[in-house]
Ligand SMILES: CSC[C@@H](O)[C@@H](O)C(=O)COP(=O)(O)O
């Protein structure tokens with residue numbers, strides 16, 4: 262691969278990450294410095310957000326390269342504190358090309374309102390946005406893992422569910438992780454999941 266192509270690939274991935282951050286910010290899913298976003302390039306490099314920046318105001322400098330071990334390729338760069346969760350998904354499935362993490366109100370509140378290990382979404386037409394879902398007349402299980410500041414340890418809790426999460430997963434009181442083959446697919450899934458979580462929250466308020 263010549264130098265020009267390598268640079269173009271990187272720029273395209275960075276633009277994908279910047280655009281995803283803006284879109285997530287428009288919905289209010291990345292408050293303050295919350296959230297992280299990554300993109301795997303066709304040549305295997307991983308572009309991920311630098312730790313601590315606002316994901317709605319990303320610049321090219323806010324996106325850095327990491328290896329599959331979650332470490333920065335360029336010394337001094339500080340990748341997202343949650344980089345290992347992205348790498349875990351990339352290692353699990355070579356078809357995954359983008360990973361998104363946001364902190365919406367609905368994912369935070371709903372996951373704190375239960376001690377269960379999953380939220381079940383049923384009877385919504387929009388469930389069909391997820392792989393393998395062809396009808397509203399079914400249910401989608403979204404695993405909920407207890408929050409942990411030790412991300413390597415959190416990875417070990419997520420691991421048994423890999424390959425069994427059509428809609429992504431939620432970290433309790435924290436937020437969602439969603440992925441896809443491309444950034445567009447990941448964003449569509451995130452939008453679908455967040456729509457359903459927002460509906461679920463409204464439904465529960467009506468019941469009170
Ligand atoms: C604003 S606190 C949120 C962080 O603790 C973390 O959960 C998060 O999503 C962003 O961390 P970052 O290191 O910027 O990727």
Ligand SMILES: [Zn+2]
Nearest residue numbers: 295296435436
């Ligand atoms: Zn987070």
